Amino acid sequence: METLQLFLSILLLLLLLSTSSLAQNPKCSDRDQESTLEVLHIYSPCSPFRPSSPSLSWEESILQMQHEDQARLQFLSSLVAGKSVVPVASGRQIVQSPTYILRAKIGTPPQTLLMAMDTSNDAAWVPCSGCVGCPSSAAFDSAKSTTYRNVACKSPQCSQVSNPTCGGGACLFNMTYGSSTLAANLSRDTFTLASDPIPNYTFGCIQKATGSSVPPQGLLGLGRGPLSLLSQTQDLYKSTFSYCLPSFKSPGFSGSLRLGPTAQPLRIKFTPLLRNPRRPSLYYANLVAIRVGRKIVDIPPGALAFNPTTGGGTIFDSGTVFTRLVEPAYVAVRNEFRRRVGRNLTVTSLGGFDTCYSVPIVAPTMTFMFSGMNLTLPADNLLIHSTAGSITCLALAASPGDFNSVLNVIANMQQQNHRVLYDVPNSRLGVARELCT
Known part of the structure; x- marks a missing residue:
């Protein structure tokens, strides 16, 4: 990897750009094709996760990344030690500061969200429209999707999330991380990855969030559990995928996920x-x-x-x-x-x-x-x-x-x-x- 000098100078430039969304930046157009998705680093111009302040010194940026890694390592250690039940969208560090993201289209007609790619988690989740306390920059509007459905309480998937409850026959669950608490519906809708539609994909639709560490646009789990992408697309992708992660010296911070x-x-x-x-x-x-x-x-x-x-x-x-x-x-x-x-x-x-x-x-x-x-x-x-x-x-x-x-x-x-x-x-x-x- 080239020095962080180039990384930080590019980061400063990105933070001064006037573009604030995919729609406003033509360079952020969808370049996914067939079963290959573009993977963006959080510091990409097209990333909603890029930091809001360019004023960190190199030493401060290193210390910040180390601090974030500490939380990630603590989460992973709790997993392997069996000390925690892994809920949908678990992972304190992942949801607060993801590293690599990709485009996913959800619903009919499709709505595009940039979701964190994570190999150590299973389920997908997104903030949904009307969510109390969620970021207002991007959310999935389930009311505008003709294929959106709630997962029933008696569904086998309901038993695979943490703290499930029943509300009007729909499966609800709660999760906590950092300073935030989330409440979500377990839901189904069509996920489109690159050019591949995946009907009836099970994911968490967040309805309420409290605290200061609310994630922007969600997470796509690439683990091996029952609610993961691999498990839900066995017939399509044969539980096989690869990725190539771009380095900081890459001008577009762009790699690929091949499913x-x-x-x-x-x-x-x-x-x-x-x-x-x-x-x-x-x-x-x-x-x-x-x-x-x-x-x-x-x-x-x-x-x-x-x-x-x-x-x-x-x-x-x-x-x-x-x-x-x-x-x-x-x-x-x-x-x-x-x-x-x-x-x-x-x-x-x-x-x-x-x-x-x-x-x-x-x-x-x-x-x-x-x-x-x-x-x-x-x-x-x-x-x-x-x-x-x-x-x-x-x-x-x-x-x-x-x-x-x-x-x-x-x-x-x-x-x-x-x-x-x-x-x-x-x-x-x-x-x-x-x-x-």
């Missing part, structure tokens, strides 16, 4: 997908070793081992920004990285990043070695640089110890400019290098 087995890359190496029965939605893979340069780092086996009981192991996640390793693994990798960069160089820290340099460095490659597949990361996927180029940090960190995380997370910065293929029927995950623009 179904058609047109997936042929030259790609795979690793088996592992399944945690306690949290079957998450995409675990068997990380067996990490190599820095040519040296395989000495890591305690237990730090990488898949453990369904504790939730330990390694997942691929589209919503976390910076890869996290449990502390024994991170310390070993970090120390080898420091050794390869140069023992005599002074190491400083910035927030959760403890391997930063104030002079130019030459970074070694880093290879995450999975069963049957290696993911080798160049400097673009490993380093972040200050706006002025005076500070360079290794963009990895230890999993937070304050909530006893046992999870290694391969995050979206390390996935950028790679095609990541999820082949659920064959229980495998593939990665191939690709320029995602």
